Structures are given as C-alpha cells and as structure tokens.
Amino acid sequence: xxxxxxxxxxxxxxxxxxxxxxxxxxxxxxxxxxxxxxxxxxxxxxxxxxxxxxxxxxxxxxxxxxxxxxxxxxxxxxxxxxxxxxxxxxxxxxxxxxxxxxxxxxxxxxxxxxxxxxxxxxxxxxxxxxxxxx
Numbered sequence: 100x101x102x103x104x105x106x107x108x109x110x111x112x113x114x115x116x117x118x119x120x121x122x123x124x125x126x127x128x129x130x131x132x133x134x135x136x137x138x139x140x141x142x143x144x145x146x147x148x149x150x151x152x153x154x155x156x157x158x159x160x161x162x163x164x165x166x167x168x169x170x171x172x173x174x175x176x177x178x179x180x181x182x183x184x185x186x187x188x189x190x191x192x193x194x195x196x197x198x199x200x201x202x203x204x205x206x207x208x209x210x211x212x213x214x215x216x217x218x219x220x221x222x223x224x225x226x227x228x229x230x231x232x233x
Contacts, residue, residue: 108143179205
C-alpha cells in the first residue's frame with residue numbers, strides 16, 4: 100500500500116493525486132517568477148515516488164521479467180527495421196511519405212506500445228500459429 104501520510108495529502112486515486120498536485124502548483128506559482136510546489140505536497144509526492152521505485156519499479160517481482168521484456172522489444176525493433184513496410188497506421192504512413200529516418204519511426208512506434216500490445220506483436224511476428232491436420 101502507498102504511504103498513508105502521502106495519500107492523506109495527495110488523494111486516494113491517481114486522478115485525485117494528479118489534480119491535487121496541479122492545483123498546488125498553480126496556487127503556489129501564481130504571480131511568482133518560478134513554478135513551485137508547496138513543501139507539504141512536494142514531500143508527499145517524493146514519498147510516493149520513493150515507494151514506487153522501491154516496491155514497483157526496482158524491487159518488484161515484475162523486475163525479474165526485465166531481460167525477457169528487453170528481448171521482446173529488441174526483436175520487434177529488429178523486425179521493423181528490416182520490414183518497415185509492415186508498420187501500421189500513422190507509422191506506416193510516415194514511412195511511406197517522408198524521408199524521416201526509419202529508426203526514429205520504429206522507435207516512436209515501439210514507444211507507443213503497451214506491454215500487452217508489444218507481447219501480442221511479438222507473438223504475431225515470431226510465434227507460429229497452430230493449425231489443424233484434419
């Protein structure tokens with residue numbers, strides 16, 4: 100669970116926390132030369148950030164999957180660099196219409212993928228589909 104003291108300041112849901120941080124920044128920055136956050140809100144934000152790094156990003160069981168995720172992303176990248184015509188949607192259009200570097204287009208395409216979508220693309224490219232022999 101997220102730190103209770105930070106949740107008490109920022110809110111219980113992600114949208115509440117975002118709203119409250121933005122409100123705090125606007126309130127404390129109004130007619131100021133700098134964009135600032137109140138010390139209380141800033142401390143709460145740092146507590147949540149620290150918690151997330153310790154328990155989700157770095158110290159989690161999901162972190163054990165890091166090498167697999169890197170492999171999937173690398174294989175998708177290699178595939179689309181060799182076959183940019185297989186890109187979809189706006190990325191295919193960008194490839195067809197511009198002299199933009201294909202590396203940038205492929206990187207942008209991959210950067211927009213969710214984890215599930217990347218796994219689905221990887222499976223579509225590299226995992227054979229089963230078929231019936233009857």
